[in-house]
Each structure stands twice: as C-alpha cells, then as structure tokens.
Amino acid sequence: MLDLTPALPLYLGALFAGITRGWLRAVVMLAAPIVGAAGLLGLESGFSVTTDLMGYTLTPVRVDALSLWFGYLFHLAALIAVVYALHVKDPLQDSAALAYAGSAAGAVFAGDLLTLFVYWELLALTSAVLIFARRSERALHAGIRYLVMQIASGVLLLAGALLFAGSGGGLAFGPIGLDAPGGWLIFLAFGIKSAFPLLHNWLTDAYPEATPSGTVFLSAFTTKVAIYALARGFAGTELLVYIGALMTCFPIFYAVIENDLRRVLAYSLINQLGFMVVGIGIGTQLALSGAVAHAFTDVIFKGLLMMSMGAVLYVTGESRGSELGGLYKKMPRTTVLCIVGAASISAFPLFSGFVSKSMVMSAVLQEGYQGVWLVLLFASAGVFHHAGIKIPFFAFFAHDSRFVATAHEPPANMLIAMSVAALLCMAIGSFPQVFYALLPFAVSYTPYDVTHVLAQMQLLAFSALAFTWLRLSGIYPAELKSVNLDAEWVYRRLLPEAARRFLQSAAPLDRRLRRQGQALMRRGVRALARHHGSHGVLARTWPTGSMVLWVASLLGLSLVLYYM
Numbered sequence: 001m002l003d004l005t006p007a008l009p010l011y012l013g014a015l016f017a018g019i020t021r022g023w024l025r026a027v028v029m030l031a032a033p034i035v036g037a038a039g040l041l042g043l044e045s046g047f048s049v050t051t052d053l054m055g056y057t058l059t060p061v062r063v064d065a066l067s068l069w070f071g072y073l074f075h076l077a078a079l080i081a082v083v084y085a086l087h088v089k090d091p092l093q094d095s096a097a098l099a100y101a102g103s104a105a106g107a108v109f110a111g112d113l114l115t116l117f118v119y120w121e122l123l124a125l126t127s128a129v130l131i132f133a134r135r136s137e138r139a140l141h142a143g144i145r146y147l148v149m150q151i152a153s154g155v156l157l158l159a160g161a162l163l164f165a166g167s168g169g170g171l172a173f174g175p176i177g178l179d180a181p182g183g184w185l186i187f188l189a190f191g192i193k194s195a196f197p198l199l200h201n202w203l204t205d206a207y208p209e210a211t212p213s214g215t216v217f218l219s220a221f222t223t224k225v226a227i228y229a230l231a232r233g234f235a236g237t238e239l240l241v242y243i244g245a246l247m248t249c250f251p252i253f254y255a256v257i258e259n260d261l262r263r264v265l266a267y268s269l270i271n272q273l274g275f276m277v278v279g280i281g282i283g284t285q286l287a288l289s290g291a292v293a294h295a296f297t298d299v300i301f302k303g304l305l306m307m308s309m310g311a312v313l314y315v316t317g318e319s320r321g322s323e324l325g326g327l328y329k330k331m332p333r334t335t336v337l338c339i340v341g342a343a344s345i346s347a348f349p350l351f352s353g354f355v356s357k358s359m360v361m362s363a364v365l366q367e368g369y370q371g372v373w374l375v376l377l378f379a380s381a382g383v384f385h386h387a388g389i390k391i392p393f394f395a396f397f398a399h400d401s402r403f404v405a406t407a408h409e410p411p412a413n414m415l416i417a418m419s420v421a422a423l424l425c426m427a428i429g430s431f432p433q434v435f436y437a438l439l440p441f442a443v444s445y446t447p448y449d450v451t452h453v454l455a456q457m458q459l460l461a462f463s464a465l466a467f468t469w470l471r472l473s474g475i476y477p478a479e480l481k482s483v484n485l486d487a488e489w490v491y492r493r494l495l496p497e498a499a500r501r502f503l504q505s506a507a508p509l510d511r512r513l514r515r516q517g518q519a520l521m522r523r524g525v526r527a528l529a530r531h532h533g534s535h536g537v538l539a540r541t542w543p544t545g546s547m548v549l550w551v552a553s554l555l556g557l558s559l560v561l562y563y564m
Contacts, residue, residue, distance in 0.1 A: 005060060005061060005105075005106050005109065006036065006039060006040060006043065006061065006071055006105055006106070006109050007036070007102035007103065007105040007106035007109070007119075008036075008102075009032050009033075009035040009036035009039060009102075010032050010033065010036050010075075010078065010098050010099070010101050010102030010105060011098075011099060011102040012032065013028055013029065013031065013032025013033075013035075013098045013102075014032070014095045014096070014097075014098035014099035014102060015095070016028045017029055017032075017091065017094040017095045017098055018091050018092070018094070018095035019091075021091075025089075025091070025094065026086055029082045029085075029086065029094060029098065030079070030082060030083070030086075032078070032082075032098055033075045033076075033078040033079040033082060033098075033101065034075075034079065036075050036078075036102075036105065037072060037075035037076070037079075040068060040071050040072060040075065043063045043068065044063065045063055045064050045065050045068065046063065046064065047061070047062075047063040048061060048062045048063065048111055049061040049062075050111075053114075056112075056114075056165060056170065056171050057112070057170065057171070057172070058111075058112045058114055058115060058171060059110070059111025059112045059115070059172065059173075060110065060111070060112075060115050061109050061110075061111065062109060062110070062111025062173075063109065064440075065440035065441075066108075066228070066231065066232065066292070066440045067108045067109050067228075068440070069292060069296075069438075069439070069440045070108040070224065070225075070228045070292075070295075071105055071108055071109060073224070073295070073296050073299060074101060074104045074105045074108070074220070074221060074224075075101075075105065076299075077101070077220040077221070077299050077300075077303060078097075078098070078101035078217075078220075080216075080300075080303060080417050080420055080421055081097065081101075081213065081216045081217050081220065081303065081417070082097070082098075083413055083416055083417040083420070084213055084216055084307055084310075084413065084414055084417035084418070085097065085213035085216070085217075085413075086413040087411045087413055087414070088211075088213055090133060092129065092133060093129070093130060093133040093211060093213070093214065096126050096127075096129035096130055096133070097126075097130060097213070097214070097217050099122070099126040100123065100126035100127050100129075100130065100217055100221060101217065101220075101221060103119050103122040103123045103126055103221075104119075104123060104220075104221035104222075104224070104225050106119040106122070107119035107120060107123065107225045107228075107229075108225065108228050110173060111172065111173055112171040112172055112173050113157070113160075113161035113164065113165070113171045113172075113173050113186075114161060114171050115173075116157070116161075116173055116229070117154060117157050117158050117161060120153070120154050120157055120189075120193075120225075121150075121151070121154045123150070123221065123222055123225060124147060124150030124151055124153070124154060125147075127146075127150070127217070127218055127221070127222055128143050128146055128147045128150070130210050130211060130214030130215075130217055130218060131143035131146055131206050131209055131210045131214065131218075133210070133211050133214060134209055134210060134211050134214070136209070138209050139209040139210070142205050142206045142209040143206060143209070145202065145205055145206065146202045146205065146206035149192060149199075149202040150192075150193070150202070150222075152192065153188075153189045153190075153192035153193055154189070156185045156186070156188050156189035156192070157185070157186055157189035157190075159182065159185050160182035160183065160184070160185030160186035160187075160188075160189060161182065161186065162182070163181045163182030163185065164176065164180055164181055164182040164183070164186065166181070167180075167181035167182070169181065173232060173233065174232065174233070175232075175233060175234075175235065176233040176234060177233075177234065177237065178234070178237060178239070186233065187233075187234060187237075190226050190229045190230050190233065190234070191226075191243075192226075193222055193223060193225065193226035193229075194223060194226040194227060194230060194273060194277060195223060195226075195247070195269075195270045195273055196243055196247070197243065197246050197247060197250060197487075198487045200247075200251075200270050200487070201486055201487055201488035203223070203266055203269065203270065204254075204263055204266040204267055204270070204486065205488060206218075207219065207262070207263075207265075207266045207269075208260055208262040208263040208266055208319070212310030212311070212313050212314050213310060215262060215306050215310060216303055216306045216307055216310060219265075219269060219299075219302050219303055219306050220299045220303055223269065223273055224295050224298075224299060227273065227276050227277070227280070227291065227292075227295050228295075230277065230280050231280050231288060231291060231292065234280065235280055235283045235288060236281070236282070236283025237280075237281055237283070238281055239281065240277050240278070240280055240281025241278050241281035241282060241369060241372060242281075242372070243277055243281070244273075244274045244275065244276070244277030244278035244279075244280075244281055245274065245278055245372045245375045245376065245379075246274070247270055247271065247273055247274030247277060248271050248274030248275060248278070248375065248376055248379035249271075249274075249375060249378065249379050249382070251267035251268065251270040251271045251274075252267075252271060252379065252382030252383070252385070252386060254267045254484060254486060255267040255268055255271070255382075255386035255387070255390075256382075256385060256386050256390070256476075256477055257477045257484060258484060259320045259321050259322050259481060260319055260320055260321075261309050261312075261319050261320070261321050261324070261390075261391055261394065261395055262306070262309050262310075262313070262319045264321075264386055264387070264390060264391060265302065265305055265306055265309060265387065265391065267386070268302070268305075268345065268383065268386060268387045269298075269302055271379060271382070271383060272294070272298045272302065272345070272383075273298075274379065275290075275291075275294055275357055275360050275376065275379075276291040276292075276294050276295055276298075276360075277291075278291075278360060278364065278372065278376065279291030279294070279359075279360040279363060282363050282364065282367050282369070284363055284366070284367065285441045285442065285443055286359060286362065286363040286366065286443055286445060287359075287360060287363035287364075287367070288441050289359055289436075289439050289440075289441045289443040289445070290356060290357070290358075290359030290360035290361075290362075290363055291360065292439065292440060292441070293355070293356040293359060293435070293436070293439060294353075294356040294357055294359070294360060296356070297344070297352040297353055297355075297356040297425070297428060298345075298353075298356075300344075300352060300421050300424050300425055300428075301341050301344035301345050301351075301352055301353060301421070301425050302341075302345065303421055304337065304338075304340065304341035304344070304418055304421035304422055304425065305338065305341040305342065305345065305387065305391060307337075307414065307417060307418045307421065308334055308337055308338035308341060308391075308395075308418060309338075309391070309395065310414075311331070311334050311410040311414050311418070312324065312327065312331070312334070312395055314410055314414070315331065315403075315407055315408060315409075315410055316403040316407060318403065320481070321390070321394035321395065321398075322394075322478075322481055323401060323402075323403075324394060324395050324396075324398070324401050324403065325394060325395070325396070325397065325398035325399040325400060325401040325404075326396070326397070326398070326399060326400035326401050326403075326404040327395060327396045327401070327403065327404065327407050328396040328397060329400075329404055329407075330404060330407035330408055330409075331396070331407055331408070331409055331410075332409075333409055333415055334396075334409060334410065334415070334418070335392065335396045337415075337418040337419065337421075337422050338391065338392050338395065338396065339392050340422040340425055340426065341421070341422065341425065342387060342388045342389070342391055342392050343388065343425075344425040344429070345383060345387045345388060346383055346384040346387065346388030346460065347380060347383075347456060347460075348429075348456075348460065349429070349448065349453050349456060349457070350426065350429045350430055351425055351426060351429040352424070352425045352426075352428035352429045353425075353429075354429055354447060354456060355428060355429055355432035355435065355436075355447045356428075357380070358447050358452055358456070359443075359445055359447070360376070361373065361376055361377075361380075362445070362452075364376060377459065380459060381459055381462065381463045381466075384459075384460055384463040384464070384467075385463055385466070385467055388460075388463075389463075389464065389467050432447050432448070
C-alpha cells in the first residue's frame with residue numbers, strides 16, 4: 001500500500017475523519033499516524049518507485065535515511081497533535097489536520113521536483129484550513145495572506161523546476177545549488193516556507209490566528225518540510241550560514257516587545273529555524289546532523305510550548321501577556337509542562353534543546369565562523385529571555401489576572417499530549433547517544449563535557465540575571481496592548497499606499513494623453529478623408545498608417561495607466 005505514497009494512511013484517515021463522528025472518529029484520528037509509522041518500518045533505504053511522464057522520469061517515492069528521519073518525525077508529531085485535538089470534534093479541522101500531516105510526509109518522500117511541487121501546494125491548501133477554522137475575521141484575513149504567500153512559493157518552485165529540467169538537469173530532487181538553472185527560484189521557494197528574513201511574516205501573521213490545536217499542527221510541518229528541502233537541495237551553500245544567523249537574531253527583538261504570547265512563540269520558531277539553516281549552510285556531517293536533530297527536538301519542544309499556550313487560550317479565551325498571570329494557582333500541571341518546554345528551548349542541560357543546538361554551535365566553531373558563533377551565542381541568550389522566561393512568567397506568574405477565579409486545567413487529552421512531549425524532551429536530553437544513533441548522518445559527538453555544560457550554564461545564568469535586573473529596574477518592555485510593525489508593513493501598507501499616490505499623480509497625465517489621443521484620432525480621420533478623395537483608396541498609405549500607429553500607441557499607454 002505504501003508503494004503509492006507513505007502518506008496514504010494519513011490521507012485515508014483524513015477522508016474517514018471527515019465522515020465519521022464520536023468515538024469512531026477519535027479511533028480513526030489516532031490510528032492514522034500509528035498505521036503510517038508502522039508502515040515506515042517496512043521501508044528500506046534505497047527503495048523507490050519510478051514512472052515516466054512526457055519523457056521525464058518521476059520518482060513519487062524515494063526512501064533514504066534522511067526521508068525516513070523526517071517521516072518518523074512527522075508521524076510522531078501528528079500523533080501527539082491528534083491526541084491534543086481529540087476534544088475538538090470539528091470534522092473539517094480534523095480532516096484538514098491529517099491531510100496536512102500526510103502532505104508533509106509525502107513531500108519528504110518525493111524523489112522528483114514535480115511530485116514535491118504537488119505536495120508543496122497541498123501543504124498550503126490543507127494548512128490554510130486550520131487558520132480559517134478559527135472562524136474569526138482576523139483569521140480569515142490572515143489565512144488569505146498566508147495562502148497567497150504559500151501559493152507564491154509553489155509557483156516559484158514550479159518555475160524553477162521547469163527551468164532546471166529544461167536545461168537538461170532532469171526532475172530528480174537532489175543537490176541543486178544556486179548555480180543551476182532555476183536554482184535561485186527553487187531557493188526562494190524553499191526560503192519562503194523556511195521563513196527567511198523579509199519573507200517570514202506569513203508565519204507570525206497567521207500562526208497566532210489559527211485554532212489552539214491548529215497552531216500545534218502548523219508549528220510541526222510546513223517549516224520542517226522546508227528545512228528538509230534545503231538540506232536535500234542546498235546543503236553546503238554558504239549564503240545559508242549568514243541568512244540563518246540573521247534569522248536567529250532579528251526575531252528576538254520582536255518577541256521581547258510582543259504582547260500576544262502565541263505570536264512570541266511564532267517569532268521564536270523563526271529563531272530556532274535559523275540554527276537549522278546555519279547547520280545546513282555549513283554542510284559538514286556534524287552540522288547537518290545538528291540541523292536535522294534540532295528540527296526533531298524543535299517539533300517536540302515548540303509543540304509543547306504551543307500546546308501549553310493553546311491550553312491557556314482554550315481555558316481563558318486570552319493569549320495576551322498583559323491580560324494573563326497567576327494561572328499557576330489553577331493550572332499547576334500546565335505550568336510545569338510549559339516550564340519543561342521552556343527549559344528545552346533554552347537548551348538547559350538534560351533537556352533536548354541542549355543536545356541538538358550544541359551540535360550546530362560546535363560545527364560553526366570547527367569551520368572557523370567565529371563571528372557567526374558569537375551571533376548564535378547572543379541568539380541563545382535571547383531565546384532564554386523571550387521563550388524560556390517570558391512565556392511561563394507572564395502566562396502563569398507575573399500578577400493575578402481576572403482569570404484566576406475561573407481558570408482550571410484543560411481537558412485530559414491536552415494534558416496527556418503535553419506530558420508525552422515533555423517526557424520526550426527530558427528523555428532526549430538525558431540519553432543523547434541513543435538519540436544520536438538514530439540520526440540519518442553518522443556522527444560522533446559528546447554534548448556533556450565540562451566546557452559545553454559550564455559555558456551554557458554561565459550563559460543561562462547571565463540571561464536570567466539580566467532579565468531580573470531589567471524587570472526590577474523597569475527597563476524591560478511592558479506587555480502593552482499594541483501592534484508591532486514588521487517587514488510586512490512594506491507590502492501591506494507602504495507599497496499599496498505608494499501605488500495609490502502614484503495613480504493619483506498620474507491622473508492628470510492620463511487625462512492629457514486621452515485628449516491628445518482623441519485630437520490625433522480626429523486629425524487622422526480628416527487626413528484619411530483628404531487622402532482618399534484626391535488619390536484613391538490604395539494610394540500612399542504611409543501617412544495614415546503612421547497616424548494609426550501613433551494613436552494606437554497612445555491609447556495603449558492610456559489603458560495601461562488607467563488599469564494600474
């Protein structure tokens with residue numbers, strides 16, 4: 001059955017989730033990722049399915065160590081997210097969530113660019129439903145903007161694939177590089193889904209507007225498929241080192257001043273993606289192992305943080321830090337689980353983030369990128385500020401909010417899903433060699449040496465003291481009911497406003513051209529009449545033809561200006 005696609009169990013689950021109800025739908029939702037993961041056990045590295053289309057060889061299924069790694073990760077993430085969402089009872093959302101997970105699984109087993117494009121677009125369509133399912137005006141507008149960016153990414157991927165194939169490179173999805181025909185278009189397509197700087201606002205705009213369970217699915221799949229694609233097609237591309245370093249830094253400043261805690265986590269997601277992009281850009285075995293290992297741990301600990309904030313939103317209907325606080329009194333289990341996620345993303349020793357992020361940091365130093373290492377060190381301190389401290393502090397402590405009197409723990413399925421993720425965070429951090437043995441690239445690395453542990457503990461201690469001092473001195477930004485302007489302001493406000501003003505300033509020119517065109521048309525008609533009367537219809541047509549050409553050109557320019 002999996003010869004067609006390893007995503008088939010998830011797609012079938014999506015189909016039956018849409019037509020079943022009650023406990024039967026819950027069984028279908030749980031069975032789909034379990035059956036899919038069991039099917040992966042029967043796939044061996046090197047297995048592939050090929051077919052021919054219009055003279056090109058397509059590989060709908062290609063199995064190797066890298067695709068299996070992400071395949072298992074996506075089925076695990078789907079199972080945890082499904083458990084978290086069992087209380088939802090929304091057929092549309094449940095069906096879209098499984099189809100979304102299936103599209104991610106299909107994408108990482110795609111062996112050619114055309115098949116990848118199909119799953120790439122299915123990712124966009126199915127994930128958008130999880131934003132629209134919030135059924136609010138903000139979610140509607142955010143979902144539309146999200147869909148536009150995702151479809152644009154697909155168009156770039158298709159155009160790049162056609163150029164790449166047309167140059168004789170074929171459609172096989174392997175190392176591409178920026179020098180290949182169409183390489184830049186494919187690179188930008190992957191960059192949009194990876195949330196490259198200036199291309200990232202679809203993530204921070206849409207993820208916080210999705211449903212509480214929808215955000216958990218969103219944080220796991222789209223960006224990690226893009227990380228997989230970069231690792232497959234552009235490993236060792238040095239430009240990625242600097243793009244990734246920038247990605248680790250700029251979200252920190254937005255996350256520190258952001259009031260919506262789910263949007264803080266969205267910025268934090270970009271920050272963590274930056275570490276993966278740096279590792280892919282370096283391209284050594286240690287760096288690539290660190291990148292894919294961090295992709296795995298990020299899905300778990302970022303999912304845990306998204307689940308904890310989703311639980312708060314579910315219970316209180318609020319996710320703004322200025323309106324929350326004191327919830328540890330009524331939600332102690334959720335508080336502890338959130339702190340585990342915060343410790344993991346902050347790379348505390350004995351938690352998962354430490355054993356994956358330190359691999360990337362070590363690879364950066366080994367390859368002589370000292371400046372980039374300092375940037376990543378700063379970014380690591382920033383992560384502890386906005387995700388390790390800010391999220392649990394403002395949600396569960398800070399001050400007693402109006403929700404303390406009525407708050408309670410979320411449904412049992414939510415707590416179970418969060419507990420599973422928390423156990424994985426601690427197990428991976430405590431037994432890293434077991435985790436490393438499963439990586440798709442062979443690597444020999446020891447995270448728990450004196451240098452690594454002491455350096456990380458000193459960094460965390462300094463960050464905690466800095467936060468405390470800034471908070472007590474009143475310098476740390478307060479949680480304000482405000483809207484922070486990001487790069488999206490350029491294409492959502494600045495460019496439309498500039499176009500409007502240009503059209504207003506062009507209106508007089510448009511009217512002048514129209515009058516001149518009409519005058520030329522009248523003169524041309526009179527000239528044609530005189531010419532016809534004295535020389536006959538077929539004689540000397542050059543003046544009339546020239547006049548018609550000028551009139552047509554002016555009218556065409558007028559139409560262009562009008563419709564702009």
